[in-house]
Amino acid sequence: MNKPMVGMIAGAVLGAIDGGTAWFVPAVRSEMEGILMWSSVKGMLVGIICGLIARKVHSTAAGLAAGAGFGLLFAYLVAMMPEPDGTHYYLQIMVPGFVLGALIGFLTQKMGTAPEKA
Amino acid sequence: MSFLPDRALDHLRDVTETPDFSDTRYQVEEEIGRGGMGVVYRAWDAQLERRVAVKVMNAGYAINREAKLLAQLEHPGIAPVYDAGSLPDGRCYYAMRLIQGRRLDEFLRAEPALPPRLRLFEKICEAVAFAHNRGVIHCDLKPQNIMVGEFGEVFVVDWGVARAVDGATAPAAGTPPYMAPEQSAGSADARSDVFALGRILRDLMPDPPPRPLAAIAGKASAQEPAARFGDVQQLAADVGRYLDGQPVAAYRDTVPERLARFWRQNQVLLLLLGTYLAVKLFLYFLAPALK
Numbered sequence: 001m002n003k004p005m006v007g008m009i010a011g012a013v014l015g016a017i018d019g020g021t022a023w024f025v026p027a028v029r030s031e032m033e034g035i036l037m038w039s040s041v042k043g044m045l046v047g048i049i050c051g052l053i054a055r056k057v058h059s060t061a062a063g064l065a066a067g068a069g070f071g072l073l074f075a076y077l078v079a080m081m082p083e084p085d086g087t088h089y090y091l092q093i094m095v096p097g098f099v100l101g102a103l104i105g106f107l108t109q110k111m112g113t114a115p116e117k118a
Numbered sequence: 119m120s121f122l123p124d125r126a127l128d129h130l131r132d133v134t135e136t137p138d139f140s141d142t143r144y145q146v147e148e149e150i151g152r153g154g155m156g157v158v159y160r161a162w163d164a165q166l167e168r169r170v171a172v173k174v175m176n177a178g179y180a181i182n183r184e185a186k187l188l189a190q191l192e193h194p195g196i197a198p199v200y201d202a203g204s205l206p207d208g209r210c211y212y213a214m215r216l217i218q219g220r221r222l223d224e225f226l227r228a229e230p231a232l233p234p235r236l237r238l239f240e241k242i243c244e245a246v247a248f249a250h251n252r253g254v255i256h257c258d259l260k261p262q263n264i265m266v267g268e269f270g271e272v273f274v275v276d277w278g279v280a281r282a283v284d285g286a287t288a289p290a291a292g293t294p295p296y297m298a299p300e301q302s303a304g305s306a307d308a309r310s311d312v313f314a315l316g317r318i319l320r321d322l323m324p325d326p327p328p329r330p331l332a333a334i335a336g337k338a339s340a341q342e343p344a345a346r347f348g349d350v351q352q353l354a355a356d357v358g359r360y361l362d363g364q365p366v367a368a369y370r371d372t373v374p375e376r377l378a379r380f381w382r383q384n385q386v387l388l389l390l391l392g393t394y395l396a397v398k399l400f401l402y403f404l405a406p407a408l409k
Contacts, residue, residue: 021398092401099397103390
């Protein structure tokens with residue numbers, strides 16, 4: 001399996017799990033469908049980008065940094081969308097997004113096959 | 119009563135011991151090794167203009183069983199034979215590559231780190247396994263018979279007592295403590311070399327040795343041939359697994375050791391997962407306060 005595919009799958013799964021933890025917050029439990037979807041999309045996008053980077057750069061540190069950076073960026077974009085009552089959950093979305101992005105970046109470095117150099 | 123002074127006697131002894139290479143293309147420079155079967159000299163090959171090692175067999179050793187055997191073993195870890203012949207006094211000789219390097223025991227004194235030692239051991243195993251595959255067992259593996267080149271290349275030398283892998287009886291040969299018990303009884307097979315390699319592995323290990331590595335060496339040098347690794351490849355594979363941080367076949371890990379290995383192999387992943395869980399728990403309990 002190639003690295004962008006690994007990133008996409010890992011991002012989707014981890015994003016869904018991350019979104020699923022919102023169930024423990026009663027205030028947003030009614031929004032679970034949207035949270036799960038956006039969290040998965042966010043994870044997939046981070047995973048694909050990290051996978052593309054991992055094809056070119058073979059470095060655990062670079063994977064961690066890229067994943068954390070893009071994880072934070074996409075988490076910020078998701079956190080910008082307010083809840084129906086107008087609340088923003090920047091901290092609750094961005095901090096886990098940052099760590100999860102690093103995790104996805106790490107996985108894309110360690111798993112999947114990079115194209116062979118000609 | 120002595121008719122000649124000591125210096126004259128020494129000179130005569132040198133002259134009679136130094137082989138006469140005048141009819142060959144080799145000019146002997148100096149003695150570089152001496153064993154039970156012959157003497158090895160550094161020599162100049164005047165025809166090809168290069169330095170070689172020339173082994174002159176002691177009188178009575180038939181030509182050139184060792185040279186013929188070595189000629190069958192074309193491997194980077196075994197010095198190639200260039201030429202073979204007889205001297206005017208009837209002794210046989212053969213020329214081979216002159217190995218620039220140190221003996222394994224000298225190398226070990228200068229290289230204290232375990233991983234390079236074990237990688238070297240794997241190379242020794244490769245050469246010995248190749249010989250076994252070609253039907254030859256060395257029968258005298260020991261640190262003194264292994265040379266390490268300047269760039270970490272390994273050569274297994276002194277195949278003087280090597281024999282075919284057919285389990286046939288043969289005169290007891292080898293060097294204690296590297297000689298397998300069955301060799302004393304005149305019988306040897308590939309597992310006798312495994313025994314010697316197990317003893318060499320012990321020499322490579324630090325004190326106290328890591329338990330999995332001690333178990334590998336212990337299994338390789340078991341008294342009973344049946345209790346040893348079946349062949350050299352199995353031994354090398356287990357050492358390779360140890361080097362890669364994998365569980366070895368010769369040793370059953372305890373639970374703490376398994377956990378420690380899992381931690382070493384997945385440190386970053388476990389740290390990231392731990393951080394994620396810690397963040398989530400922190401936010402879960404902090405969330406009410408943030409409202």
